[in-house]
Amino acid sequence: MSESGHSQPGMYGPGRRRRRRMEPGLVGNLNLSGYGRERDYIPRDRDPCGRDCSDDPPGFMMQKVPIILAKPPAERSKQAPAAAPPAAPMEKPIVLMKSRDEGKGLPATEAPSQAPAAAAKVEKEGQRPTQPVYQIQNRGMGASAPGSMLDPVAGQAKLLPPDRMKHSIKLVDDQMNWCDSAIEFLLDQTDVLVVGVLGLQGTGKSTMMSLLSANVPEEDQRSYVFRAQSQEMKERAGNQTSGIDFFITQERIIFLDTQPVLSPAILDHLINNDRKLPPEYNLPHTYVEMQSLQIAAFLFTVCHVVIVVQDWFTDLNLYRFLQTAEMLKPSTPSPSHESSSSGGDNGSEYYPQVVFLQNKAKREDFCPRNLKQMHSVIDKLMMHSHLRYKGTLSMLDCNVFPGLPHSFLECEVNLFLIPCMDTDNDEAISRASTGVPLFSMLPGYKGHPSFQSLINKLRSQIMSMSRPQLSHTILTEKNWFHYAARIWDGVKKSSALAEYSRLLG
Helix, strand or coil, X not given: CCCXXXXXXXXXXXXXXXXXXXXXXXXXXXXXXXXXXXXXXXXCCCCCCCXXXXXXXXXXXXXXXXXXXXXXXXXXXXXHHXXXXXXXXXXXXXXXXXXXXXXXXXXXXXXXXXXXXXXXXXXHHCCCCCCCEEEECCCCCCCCCCCCCCCHHHHHHCXXXXXCCCCCEEEECCCCCECCHHHHHCCCCCCCEEEEEEEXXXXXXXXXHXXXXXXXXXXXXXXXXXXXXXXXXXXXXXXXXXXXXXEECCCCEEEEEXXXXXXXXXXXXXXXXXCCCCCCCCCHHHHHHHHHHHHHHHHHHHCCEEEEEECCCCCHHHHHHHHHHHHHCCCCCCCCCCCCCCCCCCCCCCCCEEEEEEXXXXXXXXXXXXXXXXXXXXXXXXXXXXXXXXCCCXXXXXXXXXXXXXXXXXXXXXXXXXXXXXXHHHHHHHHHHHCCCHHHHCCCCCCCCCHHHHHHHHHHHHHCCCCCCCCCCCCCHHHHHHHHHHHHHHHHXXXXXXXXXXXXX
């Protein structure tokens, strides 16, 4: 107690009894070790020097009692769950999203400093302390400049899909020159599938490519993305496609339609119009064959899948042509893990997957016995080829022949049968003209699924094929375009093709 009658600050804590001032004469009558003294003793605050802050005489020394700052075991067991709650199970993370209005006008340097503060605030308030907290920031076009406004229009422009192609464009024109107009439809992404087609004149190459890419059989053929052969062109025995046509779908699949190989219409046009041949070619038929070989060698180099279309089984000259184009194709190193599916292990060259499409197939072609013979013939003709003509497509996997086991075809190749497109319509018209009862309008037995069903099955199998690297590096769509342009230039200047042309005379 001070002289003024007030207690000194810090001397007596709240809830503690104030100790009476002891007289010097009463010290001998106190029992400092008895039971009652232990019960009435209440610890007091001590000053930093370790002595009692009282007015005791300087010569008096009080016995110091140890102070244990701990609660009884009974109280500790009761209050332990409240003091330290168990960790809650991990739930969904808390995402702190900043509204678009709040993000405007703030410098980009302030955004990182706000993220830890927001996370610390959540931790301090005790809201799900065990959950991770993320801060999503808007990375706009003007984030690099402090104080710049975010442009939502420019940000959305990056997310817009590319323009959809409505019709094919030229990749190689009728003069065998490269065209650069296709690059504006390409993107900088690597998930792309390139599908090319080869076949003789009038086999239905353009029609099949249109149905596989963007059209359905019910549409008018004049609206197909690849222009099909018109009736007038059929009567003149001419060819509709010249050079190489290009089309890319929204699924980023590139389709390349080509002019017919070994075409008599092109040869007739050269002879009757007195077109001047290049100086390295002496005869028109040699020039036509070399054009076909250049296109085939080009497709074997830049395509993942090459579809060989034929409308009857089978032309031996077509298989000789394919093997010649394989021999003359440019050398393209591929990744070491790639190998041909025809049995050999050749990791130094890239070879595409070849699909033999039997168009305008008849009912007897779908007979299991005839199907087995067709597979056997193709396998023997392509026995020494490195092209991947086996193991990537099967009609048995798409339930065309239910109940037929895989062991039925001893040497299964990539063969697919497509019936005539006009079969269903002609049959319906003939039934309606005869005036038969209504129940007879039901579809009759045809020996094979419908044309539309088989087209859908073929499309699904082609789109699900593997997409190996075409070169030793991964190519984007635009990189593929430049790579294809370089390959086409190399094919036209190939010394192997020039030597082969010289041997043909």
